[in-house]
Amino acid sequence: MSYEKDGIKQIEVEELKELLKSNGEDKVFIDVREPEEYEAAHIPGVPLLPMNNIPFFLEGFKKDKEYVFICRSGNRSQNVSRYLKENGIEKVVNFDGGMLSWDGEKAAGPEHQIKDVNELKEWNK
Template identity: 65%
Template sequence: MPHEIDGIKQVDAEELKELVKNKPADTVVIDVREPEEYEAGHIPGVPLLPMNSVPEMIDGFSKEKEYVFICRSGNRSQNVAMFLKDKGFDRVTNYDGGMLDWEYGKNEGPEERIETPEDLKKR
């Protein structure tokens, strides 16, 4: 059930599973861990954009879309969501619990990385 922490909407594993499965056109799910963590196990279809790259990618984000962020435990992704909210992006969500709570098949499918603002805009 969605709830908020520090003004950021939180989703749990079941809600995230539905988002990844249904892929709403206005929602982008992004993994903000480090490349080594992502390579060790990631959610199929969820691209990587390491947390430290988010500020330089700000021009690729759209205020018309919702962004759901994932990390290992939910802390880094919460910080990314808070950063974007401070920059005027209201539709930001955190996957509370992170990959530690994900039990639905890790490391299936190809790796996808967001490397430029243009890559992000295509999402």
């Protein structure tokens, strides 16, 4: 069941699983951890865009999309969500509990890292 914390929508494991299954075109899932964390274990199909790169990618985020951010515990993804909201991207969601609480399928290795703004724009389509 989702709830709000500091003005940011929070979701937990079961809701994230449902969102990933439905994967509507209006939602974009992004892992904001560091590359080595992502390569150790991540949710299959979710790309990596490390938190410290987010400010350089602002123009690539679309106001009509909903962004679901994932990190290790839910703290970094909460900060990313707040930052984007402060910069005009209203539809942000934090996966509270992060990968520490994820009990679904995991993949290892460098599946996909978003490396530039144009790639983020393509991912948003």
